[in-house]
Amino acid sequence: MFQAVSSQRSSLVSDRTPERAALASRSSFTSRSALLPITAATLAAAIFVLDTLTDLEIAAAALYVAVILLSVRFCHRRGVLLVGGTCVALTIVSYLLTRSGSAYSGGINGVISLAAIAATTYLVLKIESAQAAIDETRAQLAHVSRVTTLGELTAAIAHEVNQPLTAVVASGNASLRWLAADPPDIEDANRAIERIVREATRASEIVGRIRDLAKRAPSATCWFDLAETISATMTLVQGQVKQHSIALRTAIETDLPLVRGDQVQLQQVILNLLVNAVEALADVGPGSRELRVSATQNGQGVVVTIADTGKGFGPDGERMFDAFTSTKPQGLGMGLAIARTLIEVHGGRIWTEANQPRGARVRFLLPLPAPTRGTGADHLEGGKQKNDR
Ligand SMILES: Nc1ncnc2c1ncn2[C@@H]1O[C@H](COP(=O)(O)OP(=O)(O)OP(=O)(O)O)[C@@H](O)[C@H]1O
Ligand SMILES: [Mg+2]
Structure with missing residues (x-):
């Protein structure tokens, strides 16, 4: 949903x-x-x-x-x-x-x-x-909290939508029975069909309410510098990075093209991934905590990678994108689900890999409008780099 x-x-x-x-x-x-x-x-x-x-x-x-x-x-x-x-x-x-x-x-x-x-x-x-x-920032937070509220409301809304759907199925079966009778009971079948229309309208209104909740204004996409967005987002986790003595490295190609999309949504994706990486690193011993953020261009678009030396995903990486899937006591399990939704809204894709020698890599690809020549996502580490600290 x-x-x-x-x-x-x-x-x-x-x-x-x-x-x-x-x-x-x-x-x-x-x-x-x-x-x-x-x-x-x-x-x-x-x-x-x-x-x-x-x-x-x-x-x-x-x-x-x-x-x-x-x-x-x-x-x-x-x-x-x-x-x-x-x-x-x-x-x-x-x-x-x-x-x-x-x-x-x-x-x-x-x-x-x-x-x-x-x-x-x-x-x-x-x-x-x-x-x-x-x-x-306040406007963005208001939206993020609305999205979170949306997650929390999902179960209740699913319940609300389920009621009209159950009624639709029951009335549909009833009308089939009235019509199959000999002679067919047109009047009762009509009444059952009217109920179907009424209940379906109610379900659609409930969905409409959720849609309103998720809307945010003003809406606009623009061309923006992804490298700058990554840097700005990284400053948001700077405090936690220091607190957990994490070695932070960046490797961002110097001549990344501008990308087109919703900068705030993509910032939200990067932030979710960074927070996950920091949380994964907080669970491993100090001294081996490394977070590496890189961005490169390949023939398909721009690939951003957030790699950490935490405990890794194990075989369950793909399942972790499902909403409400979390292994953390306080986790909502929405970070990756939201990230996937937002990346897909931008026509991209997001996936996980095992990091070497240990840990997790989450990568996403944002397609560029026109095909561009590049190094290939698999040669990420070999790209020209803006900074590599
Ligand atoms: N970098 C990572 N390394 C290891 N496991 C990860 C990493 N990122 C995510 N995970 C796993 O995927 C699960 C889902 O992540 P997701 O961000 O969707 O939810 P969450 O972090 O548990 O909660 P929240 O909704 O508060 O973000 C996590 O609980 C964790 O088990
Ligand atoms: Mg998370």
Whole structure:
């Protein structure tokens, strides 16, 4: 059921970098656009007049930081930069126009004010990016938790769907009996068929509800750099890697082509595989824990391999892709099932192999739209490598 539901899931976000997410959430100007820019402009003008009319010793220009802080409420990144630049220009013009006071002290004050303006602009932009990244991550987490909820709900939903299906079968048999009777009982057969339609509609509504749950908006696929996605995802398990003293190696070909798909979904796949590898390594003795992530291109597409020196899959690798199959006390058994669904949604395939000398390898292939020349997935270790630490 999970596979059926997930394959309906539309392809998703992905071209939303944190910066772009920030821009999306706040277009150039918000609905309060009229009031806030006017207030900021008035404040800037007042500071300019104050700075120009007062002695050079008075560092009124430092007040421009208030204008920059205000600009965050209605500007995007470029707008904030523009406001910061304007404040710098106004400070310099004021300094040049002001006649009274010591030029020396005024110069020092001016430099301090300019530093305050630059530092505020920089910090504000930094905070903005971080906030956008948090928003993005939160949206992803909300989806992941919906997917998890979906897994937990599956049993209950299967039960709900089973009821109408049982009724459909019973009514179908009844209508066959009414029609086979001599003479056929058309009226009762009709009533049974009406029940079939009613119950089938109910089952379809239940399935529709699951589909809604799995949907995520906005949906978009894009071209993206898989190497960057792998690196970004690896940072998410960095803490656990350190905690378990795992030697992490990467071998990613330098000239991997861009892949087209849902970056967030593929990140979810890589994360599931990395978490599994780390969990497998946590179970073996320290000193022999090695995790190797590689990506290469072959004639069919891009192949990503996550290999560990853990306990390995044994003969059960393929079965572990079944939903709710886990050997872990707290495992839901959904990581690999979700990974397979998502890779298949992208037209790819995912499989396991034994790692040498020990452990597990999980590999997935993402097809490229046009055939490309390459080294072949089986020659993975021989590819040109971006980094091999
Ligand atoms: N790298 C690996 N090495 C050895 N066994 C693995 C590895 N990855 C997965 N497995 C086996 O496959 C099973 C299923 O993995 P899957 O990710 O689907 O579920 P899980 O990790 O048990 O739980 P969760 O749903 O929380 O991810 C695991 O319980 C484990 O036995
Ligand atoms: Mg898992």
